[in-house]
Amino acid sequence: MTQVLTPAELGAYVDDAAKLIGLPIAPEHRPGVIQFMGVVMGAAALVMEFPLPDDLEPAPVFEP
Amino acid sequence: MSPVEYTAADGVGLAAAVRAGRVSAREVTDAALARIATRGPAVNAFTTVLAAQARADADRVDAALAARRDPGPLAGVPFAVKDLFDIAGVTTLAGSKINAERPPATRDAAAVAALRRAGAVLLGALNMDEYAYGFTTENSHYGPTRNPHDPTRVAGGSSGGSGAAVGAGLVPLTLGSDTNGSVRVPAALCGVFGLKPTYGRVSRAGSTLFAGSFDHVGAIGRSIRDVTAALDCLQGPDPEDPVCSPRAAEPCSPVLGEGIDGLRIAVLDGHFARGGEPEAFAAVAAVAAALGVSRRVTIREAHRARAAAMVITASEGAAVHLEDLKTRARDFDPLTRDRFLAGALVPGVVYQQAQRFRAWYRARVAEVFREVDVLLAPTTPCPAPRIGQDRMVLAGVEVLTRPNLGVYTQPLSFIGLPVLSVPVTRPGALPLGVQIIAAPFREAYVLRVGALLEAKGVAAAAVTA
Numbered sequence A: 001m002t003q004v005l006t007p008a009e010l011g012a013y014v015d016d017a018a019k020l021i022g023l024p025i026a027p028e029h030r031p032g033v034i035q036f037m038g039v040v041m042g043a044a045a046l047v048m049e050f051p052l053p054d055d056l057e058p059a060p061v062f063e064p
Numbered sequence B: 001m002s003p004v005e006y007t008a009a010d011g012v013g014l015a016a017a018v019r020a021g022r023v024s025a026r027e028v029t030d031a032a033l034a035r036i037a038t039r040g041p042a043v044n045a046f047t048t049v050l051a052a053q054a055r056a057d058a059d060r061v062d063a064a065l066a067a068r069r070d071p072g073p074l075a076g077v078p079f080a081v082k083d084l085f086d087i088a089g090v091t092t093l094a095g096s097k098i099n100a101e102r103p104p105a106t107r108d109a110a111a112v113a114a115l116r117r118a119g120a121v122l123l124g125a126l127n128m129d130e131y132a133y134g135f136t137t138e139n140s141h142y143g144p145t146r147n148p149h150d151p152t153r154v155a156g157g158s159s160g161g162s163g164a165a166v167g168a169g170l171v172p173l174t175l176g177s178d179t180n181g182s183v184r185v186p187a188a189l190c191g192v193f194g195l196k197p198t199y200g201r202v203s204r205a206g207s208t209l210f211a212g213s214f215d216h217v218g219a220i221g222r223s224i225r226d227v228t229a230a231l232d233c234l235q236g237p238d239p240e241d242p243v244c245s246p247r248a249a250e251p252c253s254p255v256l257g258e259g260i261d262g263l264r265i266a267v268l269d270g271h272f273a274r275g276g277e278p279e280a281f282a283a284v285a286a287v288a289a290a291l292g293v294s295r296r297v298t299i300r301e302a303h304r305a306r307a308a309a310m311v312i313t314a315s316e317g318a319a320v321h322l323e324d325l326k327t328r329a330r331d332f333d334p335l336t337r338d339r340f341l342a343g344a345l346v347p348g349v350v351y352q353q354a355q356r357f358r359a360w361y362r363a364r365v366a367e368v369f370r371e372v373d374v375l376l377a378p379t380t381p382c383p384a385p386r387i388g389q390d391r392m393v394l395a396g397v398e399v400l401t402r403p404n405l406g407v408y409t410q411p412l413s414f415i416g417l418p419v420l421s422v423p424v425t426r427p428g429a430l431p432l433g434v435q436i437i438a439a440p441f442r443e444a445y446v447l448r449v450g451a452l453l454e455a456k457g458v459a460a461a462a463v464t465a
Helices: A008-018 A030-048 B003-006 B012-017 B026-042 B049-066 B109-117 B160-167 B184-190 B225-234 B253-258 B278-291 B300-320 B323-330 B334-343 B349-369 B443-456
Strands: B044-049 B078-084 B122-128 B151-156 B173-178 B194-195 B218-222 B265-268 B375-377 B390-395 B397-400 B419-423 B432-440
Touching: A008 A030, A030 B300, A030 B334, A030 B349, B003 B026, B012 B026, B012 B049, B012 B078, B012 B225, B026 B049, B026 B078, B026 B122, B026 B160, B044 B160, B044 B218, B049 B122, B049 B194, B078 B109, B078 B151, B078 B160, B109 B122, B109 B173, B109 B225, B122 B160, B160 B173, B160 B184, B160 B218, B173 B194, B173 B225, B184 B194, B184 B218, B184 B419, B184 B432, B194 B225, B194 B443, B218 B225, B225 B253, B225 B443, B253 B443, B265 B278, B278 B375, B278 B432, B300 B323, B300 B334, B300 B349, B323 B334, B375 B443, B432 B443
Parallel strands: B078 B122, B078 B173, B265 B375
Antiparallel strands: B044 B122, B173 B218, B194 B218, B194 B419, B375 B432, B390 B397, B419 B432
């Protein structure tokens, strides 16, 4: 199970990851970004906990 | 053409009247422009009205008829498009302030061109959530689009202008795009028909992408035959869209009356049968009863599919707008900005696992379609929420309003299935939709089911007076 981070841990991740890709985040936007980061990483946890076979690959052009 | 005659007709009916010479395309266009002028401001559906161009197009249709040339199957049908389809000579806003600085488009998007070639008359561009990232069309730059049935409520989104324009009787046919439910949700909340064809069935060339893995072009209309006629004009290969299928077009209008004999139909259980208000499930039950369906089937891990769709959407959406996010984040709509910024920070391995999960889930759903042909599910978990409503209660639990409108649509567009949202007849109540779902490239199945429901009166567009 992927751990869902605390707001402080999410905040630290947001600050570092944004710096890594050169994305400035204004102080007034930071709380909202952290909030949505929590939402999307909550969804990510559902994805990451699910076991998938090693040989499964996504199709580069997806054909339904 | 009187206002009453105009708003009573569907698109195919108007085309038949024009082709038979009972009314001119110019008269129909003038009726549409009059309706947009009188009723349009209350719903705020249009961002651009193209009166002069529309009249010129209508005159060309009338000239073709006078010269005994075929003006096309949609002769004189007024239509409008979500403001992310390029229109030659108009700047494509995609609901943003940023894109208003861009030059006008130099040619029509493929879907716009296809409908105009068929004789339809383009009336303008329609409001949407900024860059299509939303389910409510509460656009901070251009104002919220209002629900035709209750102006205090949202029209749904992100193709909210497309839903409201049909529901308010401004035009009988519109184009939208659907990434996670953006055609089906506004169609359901505005009480009209919404068709999201199979991923790759219709070219997206000339439209603004949001999350390319899931972006579809779709149609919203006031009758089954309207959305079917639109699909038949739109579908087919296009080398200008890298994901457009090489599969040949399969016209659906000729098979609409074939009924449902031989189709195995079931109601979706599990994720699609919980977490919504009772009236959403009652709408599905009414459709199932009309079709004589009692079977129920489950798609495994649909809730996880929704989560994976959310991850991929956040990541792909942010990548498209990364440069603007870096240099001018303040110019984004406050309702999308923080989500776009966070999406840029989704780790690569999470995105990749979500795409791998998608391949797994697609295979599981294909197994379901070996047993059944058509599935039924609610479109939204509730009728239209109020504008500005951040939270709502679903099945006794308080949740965020905006993301949860797509709870039943996201797991289906995630793997590109064709889905029709039909407006369920609910006199005196706010509109609700039911999704009719089939295996990839089986648009004909969902449209045949929809046609039967419409013929029985179980599904009908609710267009306001």
